[in-house]
Amino acid sequence: PFWLKPLRLKPGRATPPVPFARRPLVLAELGTPRRVRMDAMKEKAKKQIEEQLAQQAPGSIKPCFPCCGGPVGTVNKCICLVPADQRENVKAAIEKYKGM
Numbered sequence: 001p002f003w004l005k006p007l008r009l010k011p012g013r014a015t016p017p018v019p020f021a022r023r024p025l026v027l028a029e030l031g032t033p034r035r036v037r038m039d040a041m042k043e044k045a046k047k048q049i050e051e052q053l054a055q056q057a058p059g060s061i062k063p064c065f066p067c068c069g070g071p072v073g074t075v076n077k078c079i080c081l082v083p084a085d086q087r088e089n090v091k092a093a094i095e096k097y098k099g100m
Contacts, residue, residue, distance in 0.1 A: 042100050049097045056086055072097050 054062070054071040061078045068074040072094055075082065082090050 046097060046100055049093050053090065053093055056082070056090060058082065 050071045053075050054065070057071060057075050058078075058081050061074055061081055064074045064078070065071055068077055075090060076094050079087065079090065
């Protein structure tokens with residue numbers, strides 16, 4: 001059995017490595033509260049853009065959302081199906097989404 005084998009330490013290492021689940025959390029890994037809030041705001045903005053594009057998308061491409069990367073990916077791939085008067089707004093929303 002593997003648990004009866006002796007533990008081989010790397011040269012220069014006095015203690016065995018601590019498993020990821022047991023090691024103490026470092027502040028840098030958690031992220032600062034400001035970063036957490038910024039990430040939450042980005043996610044909220046992305047969600048709003050996805051909902052906006054899902055509403056503006058033509059009905060013929062809505063079934064393709066799951067297989068083409070959601071509303072943003074699908075509309076980006078099928079931009080030619082978006083009405084010409086909405087196309088600039090849709091392109092701007094996609095660029096804003098990708099920039100986040």
